[in-house]
Amino acid sequence: MIQGDRILKKSAEMLAAVFIIIALWHILAVFVKNQMLPTPWQAVSEFFGIFRSTLWMHFNASTSRVAVSLLLAAAIGVPAGLVTGREEILDRFLSPVIYLIYPIPKIVFLPIIFLFFGLGDFPKVFMISLIVTFQILVTARDAAKGIPAQNVYSMTSLGANRWHIYYHVIWPACLPKILTSLRISLGTAIAVLFFVESFATTEGLGYFIMDSWSRSEFSEMFAGIIGMSVLGLMLYILVDIIETRWCRWQNL
Protein backbone atom coordinates (compact mmCIF):
# COMPACT_ATOMS: atom_id res chain seq x y z
CA MET A 1 0.00 0.00 0.00
CA ILE A 2 2.67 2.45 1.11
CA GLN A 3 4.86 1.22 -1.73
CA GLY A 4 2.04 1.95 -4.20
CA ASP A 5 1.56 5.45 -2.79
CA ARG A 6 5.25 6.12 -3.15
CA ILE A 7 5.28 5.03 -6.79
CA LEU A 8 2.21 7.16 -7.52
CA LYS A 9 3.79 10.19 -5.90
CA LYS A 10 7.03 9.67 -7.78
CA SER A 11 5.22 9.33 -11.10
CA ALA A 12 3.32 12.56 -10.44
CA GLU A 13 6.58 14.36 -9.67
CA MET A 14 8.16 12.96 -12.80
CA LEU A 15 5.22 14.07 -14.92
CA ALA A 16 5.47 17.57 -13.50
CA ALA A 17 9.19 17.64 -14.33
CA VAL A 18 8.51 16.51 -17.91
CA PHE A 19 5.95 19.27 -18.22
CA ILE A 20 8.38 21.93 -17.00
CA ILE A 21 11.10 20.78 -19.39
CA ILE A 22 8.70 20.78 -22.34
CA ALA A 23 7.43 24.24 -21.41
CA LEU A 24 10.98 25.64 -21.18
CA TRP A 25 11.92 24.00 -24.45
CA HIS A 26 8.86 25.45 -26.14
CA ILE A 27 9.59 28.98 -24.91
CA LEU A 28 13.19 28.67 -26.08
CA ALA A 29 12.15 27.36 -29.51
CA VAL A 30 9.67 30.19 -29.99
CA PHE A 31 12.31 32.73 -29.00
CA VAL A 32 15.16 31.36 -31.10
CA LYS A 33 12.99 30.87 -34.18
CA ASN A 34 15.61 28.76 -35.91
CA GLN A 35 14.83 25.60 -37.82
CA MET A 36 17.73 23.90 -35.95
CA LEU A 37 15.58 23.99 -32.81
CA PRO A 38 12.11 22.61 -33.50
CA THR A 39 9.34 22.99 -30.95
CA PRO A 40 8.72 20.06 -28.63
CA TRP A 41 5.49 19.33 -30.47
CA GLN A 42 7.32 18.99 -33.81
CA ALA A 43 10.04 16.83 -32.28
CA VAL A 44 7.70 14.54 -30.37
CA SER A 45 5.36 14.01 -33.31
CA GLU A 46 8.38 13.26 -35.47
CA PHE A 47 9.58 10.81 -32.81
CA PHE A 48 6.32 8.89 -32.84
CA GLY A 49 5.95 9.29 -36.59
CA ILE A 50 9.21 7.59 -37.50
CA PHE A 51 9.64 5.36 -34.45
CA ARG A 52 8.18 2.24 -35.98
CA SER A 53 9.59 2.72 -39.47
CA THR A 54 13.20 3.72 -38.82
CA LEU A 55 13.98 4.92 -35.31
CA TRP A 56 13.11 1.62 -33.63
CA MET A 57 15.98 -0.19 -35.31
CA HIS A 58 18.51 2.42 -34.12
CA PHE A 59 17.01 2.56 -30.66
CA ASN A 60 17.28 -1.20 -30.40
CA ALA A 61 20.89 -1.28 -31.52
CA SER A 62 21.89 1.41 -29.04
CA THR A 63 19.97 -0.13 -26.16
CA SER A 64 21.59 -3.50 -26.59
CA ARG A 65 25.08 -1.96 -26.90
CA VAL A 66 24.70 0.06 -23.71
CA ALA A 67 23.00 -2.74 -21.78
CA VAL A 68 25.63 -5.31 -22.71
CA SER A 69 28.42 -2.83 -21.95
CA LEU A 70 27.03 -2.01 -18.52
CA LEU A 71 26.41 -5.64 -17.65
CA LEU A 72 29.91 -6.53 -18.71
CA ALA A 73 31.38 -3.61 -16.77
CA ALA A 74 29.44 -4.52 -13.63
CA ALA A 75 30.27 -8.21 -13.98
CA ILE A 76 33.97 -7.39 -14.06
CA GLY A 77 34.13 -4.18 -12.03
CA VAL A 78 32.07 -5.21 -9.00
CA PRO A 79 33.79 -8.48 -8.07
CA ALA A 80 37.22 -7.09 -8.93
CA GLY A 81 36.53 -3.98 -6.86
CA LEU A 82 35.18 -5.86 -3.84
CA VAL A 83 38.06 -8.31 -3.79
CA THR A 84 40.65 -5.56 -4.26
CA GLY A 85 39.07 -3.66 -1.39
CA ARG A 86 39.21 -6.62 0.98
CA GLU A 87 42.38 -8.51 0.10
CA GLU A 88 45.33 -6.41 1.09
CA ILE A 89 47.91 -8.18 -1.05
CA LEU A 90 45.84 -7.72 -4.18
CA ASP A 91 45.19 -4.10 -3.26
CA ARG A 92 48.91 -3.40 -2.94
CA PHE A 93 49.52 -4.71 -6.45
CA LEU A 94 46.46 -3.40 -8.22
CA SER A 95 45.78 -0.03 -6.68
CA PRO A 96 48.87 1.73 -8.07
CA VAL A 97 48.03 0.32 -11.49
CA ILE A 98 44.44 1.52 -11.24
CA TYR A 99 45.65 4.87 -9.95
CA LEU A 100 47.78 5.34 -13.05
CA ILE A 101 45.25 4.07 -15.58
CA TYR A 102 42.12 5.65 -14.14
CA PRO A 103 42.81 9.27 -15.16
CA ILE A 104 43.81 8.37 -18.71
CA PRO A 105 40.96 9.32 -21.06
CA LYS A 106 40.49 5.84 -22.48
CA ILE A 107 38.34 7.14 -25.32
CA VAL A 108 41.53 8.22 -27.12
CA PHE A 109 42.33 4.57 -27.71
CA LEU A 110 39.29 4.26 -29.96
CA PRO A 111 41.31 4.16 -33.21
CA ILE A 112 43.50 1.39 -31.82
CA ILE A 113 40.49 -0.56 -30.63
CA PHE A 114 38.84 -0.22 -34.04
CA LEU A 115 42.10 -1.37 -35.57
CA PHE A 116 42.28 -4.47 -33.38
CA PHE A 117 38.65 -5.49 -33.24
CA GLY A 118 37.28 -4.28 -36.55
CA LEU A 119 34.24 -2.07 -36.99
CA GLY A 120 31.42 -4.26 -35.61
CA ASP A 121 29.58 -4.08 -32.31
CA PHE A 122 32.36 -5.57 -30.23
CA PRO A 123 34.81 -2.63 -30.31
CA LYS A 124 31.96 -0.27 -29.36
CA VAL A 125 30.90 -2.40 -26.44
CA PHE A 126 34.52 -2.87 -25.47
CA MET A 127 35.18 0.87 -25.44
CA ILE A 128 32.16 1.66 -23.27
CA SER A 129 32.90 -1.20 -20.87
CA LEU A 130 36.54 -0.23 -20.59
CA ILE A 131 35.65 3.26 -19.46
CA VAL A 132 32.78 2.35 -17.17
CA THR A 133 34.43 -0.67 -15.54
CA PHE A 134 37.00 1.58 -13.91
CA GLN A 135 34.36 3.85 -12.38
CA ILE A 136 32.50 0.89 -10.94
CA LEU A 137 35.66 -0.88 -9.80
CA VAL A 138 37.01 2.12 -7.93
CA THR A 139 33.68 2.76 -6.18
CA ALA A 140 33.26 -0.90 -5.22
CA ARG A 141 36.83 -1.08 -3.94
CA ASP A 142 36.48 2.01 -1.76
CA ALA A 143 33.12 0.86 -0.43
CA ALA A 144 34.53 -2.55 0.46
CA LYS A 145 37.52 -0.96 2.17
CA GLY A 146 35.26 1.17 4.33
CA ILE A 147 33.39 -1.72 5.92
CA PRO A 148 34.05 -1.69 9.68
CA ALA A 149 36.10 -4.60 11.03
CA GLN A 150 33.33 -5.13 13.62
CA ASN A 151 31.02 -6.33 10.88
CA VAL A 152 33.51 -8.94 9.79
CA TYR A 153 34.23 -10.01 13.37
CA SER A 154 30.60 -10.53 14.11
CA MET A 155 30.32 -12.70 11.00
CA THR A 156 33.42 -14.80 11.74
CA SER A 157 32.25 -15.32 15.29
CA LEU A 158 29.17 -16.99 13.84
CA GLY A 159 31.45 -19.47 12.11
CA ALA A 160 31.46 -17.88 8.67
CA ASN A 161 34.07 -18.59 6.04
CA ARG A 162 35.44 -16.12 3.50
CA TRP A 163 32.68 -16.76 0.98
CA HIS A 164 29.99 -16.15 3.65
CA ILE A 165 31.62 -12.84 4.52
CA TYR A 166 31.54 -11.71 0.91
CA TYR A 167 27.99 -12.91 0.41
CA HIS A 168 26.38 -11.75 3.66
CA VAL A 169 28.45 -8.68 4.52
CA ILE A 170 30.65 -7.19 1.80
CA TRP A 171 28.20 -7.44 -1.11
CA PRO A 172 25.04 -6.14 0.62
CA ALA A 173 26.99 -3.42 2.46
CA CYS A 174 28.47 -2.12 -0.79
CA LEU A 175 25.41 -2.56 -2.99
CA PRO A 176 23.92 0.95 -2.48
CA LYS A 177 27.24 2.55 -3.45
CA ILE A 178 27.62 0.19 -6.39
CA LEU A 179 24.18 1.20 -7.65
CA THR A 180 25.11 4.86 -7.31
CA SER A 181 28.24 4.25 -9.35
CA LEU A 182 26.09 2.43 -11.89
CA ARG A 183 23.86 5.49 -12.17
CA ILE A 184 26.82 7.76 -12.77
CA SER A 185 28.33 5.26 -15.20
CA LEU A 186 25.08 5.20 -17.11
CA GLY A 187 25.50 8.83 -18.12
CA THR A 188 29.10 8.19 -19.10
CA ALA A 189 28.15 5.06 -21.03
CA ILE A 190 25.55 6.88 -23.13
CA ALA A 191 27.91 9.75 -23.85
CA VAL A 192 30.56 7.29 -25.02
CA LEU A 193 27.92 5.40 -26.96
CA PHE A 194 27.04 8.53 -28.90
CA PHE A 195 30.69 9.04 -29.75
CA VAL A 196 31.49 5.49 -30.85
CA GLU A 197 28.27 5.28 -32.86
CA SER A 198 29.20 8.26 -34.95
CA PHE A 199 31.96 6.20 -36.58
CA ALA A 200 31.79 3.41 -39.09
CA THR A 201 28.26 2.25 -38.49
CA THR A 202 24.81 2.74 -39.96
CA GLU A 203 22.94 1.60 -36.91
CA GLY A 204 22.35 3.23 -33.55
CA LEU A 205 21.01 6.51 -32.25
CA GLY A 206 24.42 8.16 -32.42
CA TYR A 207 24.58 7.44 -36.13
CA PHE A 208 20.95 8.48 -36.57
CA ILE A 209 21.49 11.85 -34.90
CA MET A 210 24.68 12.62 -36.83
CA ASP A 211 23.13 11.49 -40.10
CA SER A 212 19.99 13.63 -39.61
CA TRP A 213 22.19 16.54 -38.77
CA SER A 214 24.24 16.18 -41.95
CA ARG A 215 20.99 16.08 -43.91
CA SER A 216 19.69 19.14 -42.02
CA GLU A 217 16.65 17.11 -40.89
CA PHE A 218 16.41 18.80 -37.54
CA SER A 219 13.08 17.34 -36.47
CA GLU A 220 14.51 13.90 -37.13
CA MET A 221 17.66 14.79 -35.26
CA PHE A 222 15.57 15.77 -32.27
CA ALA A 223 13.57 12.57 -32.53
CA GLY A 224 16.94 10.81 -32.15
CA ILE A 225 17.83 12.98 -29.18
CA ILE A 226 14.53 12.10 -27.54
CA GLY A 227 15.32 8.45 -28.24
CA MET A 228 18.68 8.83 -26.50
CA SER A 229 16.96 10.45 -23.50
CA VAL A 230 14.34 7.73 -23.28
CA LEU A 231 17.11 5.15 -23.37
CA GLY A 232 18.91 6.85 -20.48
CA LEU A 233 15.73 7.26 -18.49
CA MET A 234 14.76 3.62 -18.94
CA LEU A 235 18.08 2.40 -17.62
CA TYR A 236 17.94 4.91 -14.78
CA ILE A 237 14.54 3.64 -13.72
CA LEU A 238 15.82 0.08 -13.95
CA VAL A 239 18.57 0.89 -11.45
CA ASP A 240 15.94 2.49 -9.20
CA ILE A 241 13.83 -0.66 -9.34
CA ILE A 242 16.82 -2.80 -8.45
CA GLU A 243 17.55 -0.52 -5.53
CA THR A 244 14.04 -0.63 -4.09
CA ARG A 245 14.02 -4.41 -4.34
CA TRP A 246 17.53 -5.21 -3.14
CA CYS A 247 18.20 -2.35 -0.75
CA ARG A 248 14.87 -2.17 1.02
CA TRP A 249 16.67 -1.59 4.32
CA GLN A 250 18.06 1.70 3.01
CA ASN A 251 14.71 3.39 2.53
CA LEU A 252 12.86 2.83 5.76
Added chain:
Amino acid sequence: MIAAEKLSLTYEKDNTRVEALADITFNLRKGSSLSVIGPSGCGKSSLLFVIAGLIKPTAGKIAIDGRVPDRTNPDTALILQDYGLFPWKTVYENASLGLRVRGYNKRAQRDIVMPILEKLGLAEFARHFPTQLSGGQKQRVAIARSLALSPKLLLMDEPLSSLDALTRENLQKFILDIWFRHSLTLVLVTHNIEEAVFLGSHILVMSERPGRVIDIIENPLVGTPGFRQSSGYHQLCSRLRGLLGVVN
Protein backbone atom coordinates in the same frame (compact mmCIF):
# COMPACT_ATOMS: atom_id res chain seq x y z
CA MET B 1 35.28 -24.53 31.37
CA ILE B 2 37.84 -21.76 30.81
CA ALA B 3 41.42 -22.05 31.96
CA ALA B 4 43.68 -19.09 31.25
CA GLU B 5 47.31 -19.18 32.30
CA LYS B 6 49.64 -16.20 32.08
CA LEU B 7 48.00 -14.79 28.99
CA SER B 8 49.78 -11.90 27.32
CA LEU B 9 48.92 -10.03 24.18
CA THR B 10 50.87 -7.42 22.26
CA TYR B 11 50.05 -6.12 18.84
CA GLU B 12 51.22 -3.50 16.37
CA LYS B 13 49.05 -0.50 15.78
CA ASP B 14 50.22 2.44 13.64
CA ASN B 15 53.80 1.16 13.94
CA THR B 16 53.82 1.22 17.73
CA ARG B 17 53.78 -1.82 19.95
CA VAL B 18 50.71 -1.97 22.11
CA GLU B 19 50.80 -4.16 25.19
CA ALA B 20 47.16 -5.05 25.70
CA LEU B 21 47.23 -7.89 28.20
CA ALA B 22 49.86 -9.05 30.66
CA ASP B 23 49.93 -12.19 32.78
CA ILE B 24 46.22 -12.91 32.94
CA THR B 25 45.46 -16.04 34.89
CA PHE B 26 42.02 -17.28 35.90
CA ASN B 27 39.77 -20.31 35.94
CA LEU B 28 36.07 -20.37 35.37
CA ARG B 29 33.84 -23.32 36.19
CA LYS B 30 31.09 -24.47 33.90
CA GLY B 31 27.82 -22.68 34.62
CA SER B 32 29.45 -19.69 36.29
CA SER B 33 29.35 -16.15 35.04
CA LEU B 34 32.37 -13.91 34.92
CA SER B 35 32.15 -10.13 34.81
CA VAL B 36 35.30 -8.52 33.49
CA ILE B 37 35.61 -4.92 34.61
CA GLY B 38 38.33 -2.33 34.24
CA PRO B 39 39.09 1.17 32.98
CA SER B 40 38.39 1.81 29.32
CA GLY B 41 41.15 0.72 26.98
CA CYS B 42 42.52 -1.80 29.48
CA GLY B 43 42.20 -4.72 27.09
CA LYS B 44 38.90 -6.15 28.35
CA SER B 45 37.62 -6.60 24.82
CA SER B 46 40.93 -8.08 23.69
CA LEU B 47 40.62 -10.66 26.45
CA LEU B 48 37.15 -11.54 25.20
CA PHE B 49 38.42 -11.87 21.63
CA VAL B 50 41.15 -14.20 22.84
CA ILE B 51 38.56 -16.37 24.60
CA ALA B 52 36.46 -16.32 21.41
CA GLY B 53 39.46 -17.47 19.40
CA LEU B 54 39.43 -14.38 17.20
CA ILE B 55 42.86 -13.31 18.44
CA LYS B 56 45.73 -15.56 19.42
CA PRO B 57 47.56 -14.61 22.62
CA THR B 58 51.22 -13.66 22.23
CA ALA B 59 52.15 -15.73 25.27
CA GLY B 60 50.48 -17.98 27.78
CA LYS B 61 47.87 -20.67 27.45
CA ILE B 62 44.12 -20.68 27.21
CA ALA B 63 41.82 -23.65 26.99
CA ILE B 64 38.07 -23.99 26.75
CA ASP B 65 36.94 -27.43 27.84
CA GLY B 66 40.54 -28.43 27.42
CA ARG B 67 40.80 -27.20 23.84
CA VAL B 68 42.41 -24.18 22.23
CA PRO B 69 39.66 -21.63 21.44
CA ASP B 70 38.54 -21.73 17.86
CA ARG B 71 36.27 -19.17 16.27
CA THR B 72 34.39 -21.87 14.42
CA ASN B 73 33.51 -23.70 17.62
CA PRO B 74 29.69 -23.75 17.71
CA ASP B 75 29.70 -24.01 21.51
CA THR B 76 30.96 -20.44 21.83
CA ALA B 77 28.88 -17.42 20.91
CA LEU B 78 30.06 -13.82 20.93
CA ILE B 79 27.91 -10.71 21.18
CA LEU B 80 29.67 -7.50 20.25
CA GLN B 81 29.35 -3.98 21.60
CA ASP B 82 27.23 -2.64 18.76
CA TYR B 83 25.19 -5.86 18.67
CA GLY B 84 26.84 -6.98 15.41
CA LEU B 85 23.52 -6.95 13.58
CA PHE B 86 23.48 -6.36 9.85
CA PRO B 87 21.19 -3.50 8.81
CA TRP B 88 20.49 -5.16 5.44
CA LYS B 89 19.04 -8.27 7.04
CA THR B 90 15.68 -8.53 8.77
CA VAL B 91 15.37 -9.54 12.41
CA TYR B 92 14.65 -13.11 11.34
CA GLU B 93 17.53 -13.21 8.85
CA ASN B 94 19.89 -11.80 11.46
CA ALA B 95 18.77 -14.27 14.08
CA SER B 96 19.11 -17.26 11.75
CA LEU B 97 22.40 -16.20 10.19
CA GLY B 98 24.56 -18.35 12.43
CA LEU B 99 22.51 -21.42 11.57
CA ARG B 100 22.58 -20.52 7.88
CA VAL B 101 26.37 -20.32 7.65
CA ARG B 102 26.55 -23.60 9.54
CA GLY B 103 24.52 -25.24 6.80
CA TYR B 104 21.12 -25.79 8.47
CA ASN B 105 18.32 -26.00 5.95
CA LYS B 106 15.51 -23.42 5.85
CA ARG B 107 13.04 -25.57 7.75
CA ALA B 108 15.49 -26.34 10.54
CA GLN B 109 16.43 -22.65 10.78
CA ARG B 110 12.78 -21.69 11.19
CA ASP B 111 12.10 -24.40 13.75
CA ILE B 112 14.95 -23.21 15.91
CA VAL B 113 14.74 -19.45 15.45
CA MET B 114 11.00 -18.75 15.66
CA PRO B 115 10.51 -20.15 19.19
CA ILE B 116 13.49 -18.14 20.40
CA LEU B 117 12.16 -14.94 18.84
CA GLU B 118 8.83 -15.64 20.47
CA LYS B 119 10.40 -16.20 23.84
CA LEU B 120 12.32 -12.94 23.57
CA GLY B 121 9.20 -11.02 22.51
CA LEU B 122 10.51 -10.42 19.01
CA ALA B 123 8.21 -12.59 16.91
CA GLU B 124 6.11 -9.67 15.69
CA PHE B 125 9.28 -7.90 14.53
CA ALA B 126 10.62 -10.86 12.56
CA ARG B 127 10.35 -9.03 9.24
CA HIS B 128 11.53 -5.66 10.53
CA PHE B 129 14.98 -4.31 9.85
CA PRO B 130 17.31 -3.41 12.75
CA THR B 131 16.98 0.34 12.12
CA GLN B 132 13.28 0.00 12.90
CA LEU B 133 14.02 -1.34 16.39
CA SER B 134 14.95 0.29 19.69
CA GLY B 135 18.35 -0.33 21.27
CA GLY B 136 16.95 -2.85 23.71
CA GLN B 137 15.19 -4.77 20.96
CA LYS B 138 18.37 -4.85 18.87
CA GLN B 139 20.24 -6.27 21.82
CA ARG B 140 17.63 -8.98 22.20
CA VAL B 141 17.99 -9.86 18.50
CA ALA B 142 21.73 -10.24 19.03
CA ILE B 143 21.02 -12.51 21.98
CA ALA B 144 18.50 -14.48 19.92
CA ARG B 145 21.08 -15.00 17.22
CA SER B 146 23.54 -16.38 19.74
CA LEU B 147 20.99 -18.58 21.48
CA ALA B 148 19.95 -20.07 18.15
CA LEU B 149 23.33 -21.78 18.04
CA SER B 150 22.65 -23.21 21.53
CA PRO B 151 26.08 -22.31 22.80
CA LYS B 152 27.58 -23.52 26.05
CA LEU B 153 29.67 -20.39 26.43
CA LEU B 154 28.24 -16.93 25.82
CA LEU B 155 30.66 -14.01 25.51
CA MET B 156 29.35 -10.46 25.66
CA ASP B 157 31.30 -7.27 24.99
CA GLU B 158 29.67 -4.35 26.84
CA PRO B 159 26.31 -5.55 25.63
CA LEU B 160 24.23 -2.89 27.36
CA SER B 161 26.52 0.13 27.25
CA SER B 162 24.48 2.18 24.80
CA LEU B 163 21.08 1.65 26.41
CA ASP B 164 19.12 3.91 28.73
CA ALA B 165 19.07 3.07 32.44
CA LEU B 166 15.63 1.50 32.46
CA THR B 167 16.15 -0.75 29.44
CA ARG B 168 19.55 -1.62 30.81
CA GLU B 169 18.17 -2.90 34.14
CA ASN B 170 15.47 -4.87 32.38
CA LEU B 171 17.96 -6.51 30.05
CA GLN B 172 20.28 -7.28 32.95
CA LYS B 173 17.48 -9.30 34.53
CA PHE B 174 16.83 -10.83 31.16
CA ILE B 175 20.45 -11.93 30.74
CA LEU B 176 20.45 -13.35 34.23
CA ASP B 177 17.33 -15.29 33.38
CA ILE B 178 18.84 -16.69 30.19
CA TRP B 179 22.01 -17.63 32.00
CA PHE B 180 20.00 -19.68 34.51
CA ARG B 181 17.56 -21.22 32.10
CA HIS B 182 20.06 -22.30 29.44
CA SER B 183 22.67 -23.23 32.07
CA LEU B 184 25.25 -21.23 30.16
CA THR B 185 28.71 -20.19 31.09
CA LEU B 186 28.80 -16.45 30.70
CA VAL B 187 31.65 -14.00 30.24
CA LEU B 188 30.60 -10.38 30.22
CA VAL B 189 32.86 -7.40 29.67
CA THR B 190 31.57 -4.18 31.16
CA HIS B 191 32.75 -0.82 32.47
CA ASN B 192 29.72 -0.51 34.71
CA ILE B 193 30.32 -1.49 38.33
CA GLU B 194 26.67 -2.22 39.19
CA GLU B 195 26.31 -4.39 36.11
CA ALA B 196 29.44 -6.36 36.95
CA VAL B 197 28.12 -7.07 40.43
CA PHE B 198 24.57 -7.85 39.31
CA LEU B 199 25.59 -10.35 36.64
CA GLY B 200 28.87 -11.93 37.71
CA SER B 201 29.19 -14.90 39.99
CA HIS B 202 32.86 -14.01 39.67
CA ILE B 203 34.22 -10.55 39.00
CA LEU B 204 37.60 -10.10 37.37
CA VAL B 205 38.99 -6.63 38.04
CA MET B 206 41.56 -5.43 35.52
CA SER B 207 44.18 -2.69 35.75
CA GLU B 208 44.96 0.01 33.22
CA ARG B 209 46.80 -1.06 30.09
CA PRO B 210 48.52 -3.44 29.89
CA GLY B 211 45.59 -5.19 31.53
CA ARG B 212 46.56 -7.28 34.55
CA VAL B 213 44.36 -9.05 37.03
CA ILE B 214 43.98 -6.87 40.14
CA ASP B 215 41.60 -9.27 41.83
CA ILE B 216 39.03 -11.96 41.20
CA ILE B 217 36.09 -11.61 43.57
CA GLU B 218 33.54 -14.33 44.23
CA ASN B 219 29.96 -13.19 44.33
CA PRO B 220 27.90 -16.16 45.52
CA LEU B 221 24.75 -14.10 46.07
CA VAL B 222 24.35 -13.32 42.37
CA GLY B 223 20.86 -13.97 41.08
CA THR B 224 19.24 -14.26 44.50
CA PRO B 225 15.92 -12.42 44.82
CA GLY B 226 16.22 -8.81 45.88
CA PHE B 227 19.98 -8.87 45.35
CA ARG B 228 20.08 -5.39 43.87
CA GLN B 229 18.57 -3.98 47.06
CA SER B 230 20.70 -6.00 49.47
CA SER B 231 23.56 -4.64 51.54
CA GLY B 232 25.86 -7.32 50.10
CA TYR B 233 25.32 -5.84 46.64
CA HIS B 234 26.16 -2.33 47.78
CA GLN B 235 29.18 -3.45 49.77
CA LEU B 236 30.54 -5.26 46.73
CA CYS B 237 29.98 -2.21 44.55
CA SER B 238 31.95 0.02 46.90
CA ARG B 239 34.68 -2.60 47.16
CA LEU B 240 34.99 -2.56 43.38
CA ARG B 241 35.04 1.23 43.36
CA GLY B 242 37.95 1.06 45.77
CA LEU B 243 39.83 -1.45 43.64
CA LEU B 244 39.29 0.61 40.50
CA GLY B 245 40.44 3.78 42.22
CA VAL B 246 37.12 5.57 42.05
CA VAL B 247 36.99 8.21 44.77
CA ASN B 248 33.75 8.11 46.74
